[in-house]
Amino acid sequence: MSQVKTIKVNAIKNGTVIDHIAAGKVLKVIDLLNLTGDNSVMLGMNLSSNKIGKKDIIKIENRELSKEEANSIALISPSATLIIINDFEVVNKTSLEMPEYIEEHIICPNPKCITNSEEIPSKYYINNAEPATARCLYCEKKYLVEDLKIKI
């Protein structure tokens, strides 16, 4: 039995592909990366994937995401992979690493936390155990990363 792969999203010449995003999470990733500039962005949703069943995908033309930018995506979908394209060739393919420290993107779920009463960015330390947890620098509460709301 051979499986036929259909390309549902056009190839890009130069830029970044974020593949294997958990299905339904792609819009959150776009918000997180602030992809509102000049770059062309293509996205696919609910594509079939041998690896994770259903997946979302983003292709960003002419922008190479930094390792840090890419790793923050791990908060939304740790399964995602990062592919750098140069002249239609894959030059680098890496899986994401959960960052150790995240500033601003996490909304602290603790209503008594100072980050929810003052205009200050949240600061979170991530413990990449199984399951990954995150602790607020300010109120020191610990949460499962998958339960956290990401600020967009």
Next chain:
Amino acid sequence: MKNLISMRDLSKEDIMQLMDTAAKIEKGEIVPNMQRKLAALLFFEPSTRTMFSFDTAMKRMNGDTIIMSGAKNTSAKKGETFADTLQTIAQYSDIIIMRSPTEGAARYAAEVVDLPVVNAGDGANQHPTQALLDLYSIIKTQGKLDNLKIGLAGDLRFGRTVHSLAQAMAVFGADFKFISPSFLQMPEYIKDDLIEQNIKFEEFKDIEGNIDDLDILYVTRIQKERFADPEDYEKVKGSYVLNKTMLGNVKDNFKVLHPLPRVDEIHTDVDDTKFAYYFPQAKNGVYTRQAIISILLGEV
């Protein structure tokens, strides 16, 4: 050490340095001089006892205090930010000692101002000076902090004091007995932390019969308001009141601690036994806070 915000920031060495300094201050071996030093006591949430303890600590060292108490933020009405309030007070004083109902407020204050900041309690989060004075009381009565058998009784769910103490004593390899009504048990996240550190604990529902092998029993108040039905409170209340008759077979070195104020969870007939240590514990709070202030201001 630049600030004292959370017990999490302290190494075992930091703690032992603080214990040592408090002991030397108590014995008069070192006499820190805070003449012309001013501590700003910012109590955005009132706590008379903690405030008095810091005020006493500063004044016992010839220092002085300015006090803001009660209001969440005296300038909030005028639209001033918390950061601006802190910056302004930092111009007047040498050290900021702060209590707030907002969790993380002291950590944030330490980021905003250049002065040392002491956390005197931030909501349900941390109250490190209480934890340190508890440790000082333990080391004074037991001669050590390592490998002690500690009972924590009362409201273990909402009691910030018992959480900090459990975390602090875990560093020293304590063995715990948690004594509480089932719905006021030690929270899972604290128990998870202890399990991660290979710390042993057992859970019980009565004080009576569970204290004979302890070195320390730390009693806290169970607030009636925690119970949905006042009758449930009346039913279990007796299990969490320590009285003299329960002390018949306790160890010779056994001591009873309590953060105070006490209501009725320790019967007054315990007070004149050699096991009662809650009033000296309050006095230890002054030595501990003197040590903290002195270390942060570089006076020892």
